Amino acid sequence: MNxxxxxxTDVSRRAFLGRAGLGTMGLASLLQAADRxxxxxxxxxxxxxxxxxxxxxxxxxxxxxxxSHLETLDYKPKxxxxxxxxxxxxxxxGQPIAQLQGKRNNLTCLGPQHDFEKFGKSGQHICKLFPHIxxxxxxxxIIRSMTTDAINHDPAHTLMNTGTTISGRPxxxxxxxxGLGSETENLPGYCxxxxxxxxxxxxxxxxxxHAGFLPSRFQGVQLRGKxxxxxxxxxxxxxxxNRQRDVVDAVQQxxxxxxxxxxxxxxxxxxxxxxxxxxxxxxxxxxxxxxxxPKQVLDLYGAKPGDGSxxxxxxxxxxxxxxxxxxxxxxxxxxxxHGNIKGAMQTSAKLVDQGCAALIKDLxxxxxxxxxxxxxxxxxxxxxxxxxxxxxxxxxxxSSWFAGGGIKGGTSYGATDDFGYNAVKDIVHVNDLHATIxxxxxxxxxxxxxxxxxxxFRLTDVHGKVLKPIxx
Numbered sequence: 001m002n003x004x005x006x007x008x009t010d011v012s013r014r015a016f017l018g019r020a021g022l023g024t025m026g027l028a029s030l031l032q033a034a035d036r037x038x039x040x041x042x043x044x045x046x047x048x049x050x051x052x053x054x055x056x057x058x059x060x061x062x063x064x065x066x067x068s069h070l071e072t073l074d075y076k077p078k079x080x081x082x083x084x085x086x087x088x089x090x091x092x093x094g095q096p097i098a099q100l101q102g103k104r105n106n107l108t109c110l111g112p113q114h115d116f117e118k119f120g121k122s123g124q125h126i127c128k129l130f131p132h133i134x135x136x137x138x139x140x141x142i143i144r145s146m147t148t149d150a151i152n153h154d155p156a157h158t159l160m161n162t163g164t165t166i167s168g169r170p171x172x173x174x175x176x177x178x179g180l181g182s183e184t185e186n187l188p189g190y191c192x193x194x195x196x197x198x199x200x201x202x203x204x205x206x207x208x209x210h211a212g213f214l215p216s217r218f219q220g221v222q223l224r225g226k227x228x229x230x231x232x233x234x235x236x237x238x239x240x241x242n243r244q245r246d247v248v249d250a251v252q253q254x255x256x257x258x259x260x261x262x263x264x265x266x267x268x269x270x271x272x273x274x275x276x277x278x279x280x281x282x283x284x285x286x287x288x289x290x291x292x293x294p295k296q297v298l299d300l301y302g303a304k305p306g307d308g309s310x311x312x313x314x315x316x317x318x319x320x321x322x323x324x325x326x327x328x329x330x331x332x333x334x335x336x337x338h339g340n341i342k343g344a345m346q347t348s349a350k351l352v353d354q355g356c357a358a359l360i361k362d363l364x365x366x367x368x369x370x371x372x373x374x375x376x377x378x379x380x381x382x383x384x385x386x387x388x389x390x391x392x393x394x395x396x397x398x399s400s401w402f403a404g405g406g407i408k409g410g411t412s413y414g415a416t417d418d419f420g421y422n423a424v425k426d427i428v429h430v431n432d433l434h435a436t437i438x439x440x441x442x443x444x445x446x447x448x449x450x451x452x453x454x455x456x457f458r459l460t461d462v463h464g465k466v467l468k469p470i471x472x
Contacts, residue, residue, distance in 0.1 A: 042217065044181030046443065053442030054371070054406030054472075056183070058176070059317050060329045061356060061376040062160075063348075065153065065202045065336030066398075068382035068391055070420050071345045073399035074144050075116040075125040078418035079384050083111030087385050091421050098151050098393040099338070100385060109419070110386035113342040122410030129349035132357035138410040139360055140401045141470040145414025145423035148380050148395045148430050153202045153336070156379035156395070159430050161208045163459045170212035170450075172434055173327035175459045177218040179448045180441065183324030186283035188221040190327045191320055195310040198334030198348030209329065213452040220329065223288065223316070224308070287323065290315050301358040314355035318362050321372055335378055339390040360403055373404040373440055375433065384419045397423040400433070406440045408472045428467065435464035440471075 087107040120137035150156035155165040162169040173190040182189025209220030291305040303312040310332045317328045337344045363369040381398025382391030397416035414426035435445040449456040
């Protein structure tokens with residue numbers, strides 16, 4: 001490029017000074033001292049929503065490991081009658097079975113290990129292990145015909161989060177931030193919390209809340225329930241806020257210089273995230289300090305400050321929601337019950353039951369209920385066939401529930417067969433969940449796209465239908 005071409009391009013003041021060799025760093029610092037970089041708040045790519053939204057935010061309660069629909073939400077008296085008897089081959093023939101694959105000729109029925117009860121005016125069938133969730137049964141739309149494509153944990157989580165089993169695609173929280181932006185300036189727009197207990201702890205990879213091929217500013221941020229909520233969120237000893245502000249400003253100016261040279265979107269992300277990190281040092285400690293909540297609220301959840309429990313994370317989810325966080329995920333790692341499902345389900349249910357119901361009641365109390373959506377469920381279900389004293393992975397039929405803004409409470413949708421094996425009525429795929437969530441956000445799932453490697457991608461890929469019967 002010659003000098004004439006150089007001056008005919010759009011060159012910033014700092015880029016010109018750098019190329020002219022006039023002490024770039026020193027002069028740029030002086031010239032920009034009064035022009036401190038601010039957060040480039042992303043407004044969302046959708047200048048106008050496709051239709052009127054019902055909700056502003058989503059709280060996804062992830063029962064990681066695969067909660068058994070047969071001991072939670074899907075009442076199967078016929079399976080109980082068949083307990084210990086051979087599973088009819090007509091049901092399992094040619095079907096994918098995980099670790100039971102080599103035992104096709106010796107598959108026996110494992111009846112529900114706990115009783116069910118009808119809850120609420122709607123008479124929703126829910127396992128007795130979940131009396132608190134039962135107390136809000138009239139707020140739930142229970143889906144009993146879920147299906148997925150992946151029979152192992154990691155790809156099933158990937159499908160639940162990104163709409164495909166192919167790693168590297170954006171998570172649904174990232175899609176929502178990309179499309180709608182965030183309502184908060186002092187916290188990430190997409191936050192993740194993890195708890196454990198009750199069963200085998202299957203790992204949950206951080207790429208489940210990654211931005212994929214979207215700019216990295218849209219990825220989720222994990223908050224920890226114990227210790228520092230975010231690594232390195234505290235200032236080092238001897239460093240006050242003014243000294244750190246100076247360091248951040250200097251780094252930002254260097255980033256801006258590089259951005260002027262190469263125009264890389266990831267540098268813009270880095271600039272905004274440095275500023276976000278600085279602000280989080282003030283906002284995050286206040287956020288996670290639930291000790292200031294009234295005693296009756298702590299008792300409602302069964303939460304104890306700093307214990308890292310699912311109950312405390314549910315309370316944190318409400319606090320995140322009222323501070324403008326767009327997408328909140330709570331993983332509870334404790335549902336992989338290959339053995340002793342009877343005893344393990346008691347433990348897992350006790351760890352999550354009260355917190356889930358308390359979140360619903362608290363959102364109502366604080367005025368957030370009407371514009372918040374809650375989704376509860378695992379990455380798949382469990383087999384109606386016995387795996388010793390437990391159940392194996394199952395993808396042909398399982399259960400989830402929706403509650404909150406835009407949802408018709410006290411309803412059931414879909415059904416599995418008498419054994420809880422195949423979804424047979426109003427079958428719902430994971431992509432249909434995503435289409436429904438986006439619809440409630442005011443987004444047509446077929447129109448929120450991002451071009452990558454020559455193709456327009458979307459969260460629902462080439463699938464997905466909105467579950468209109470469960471909508472208010």
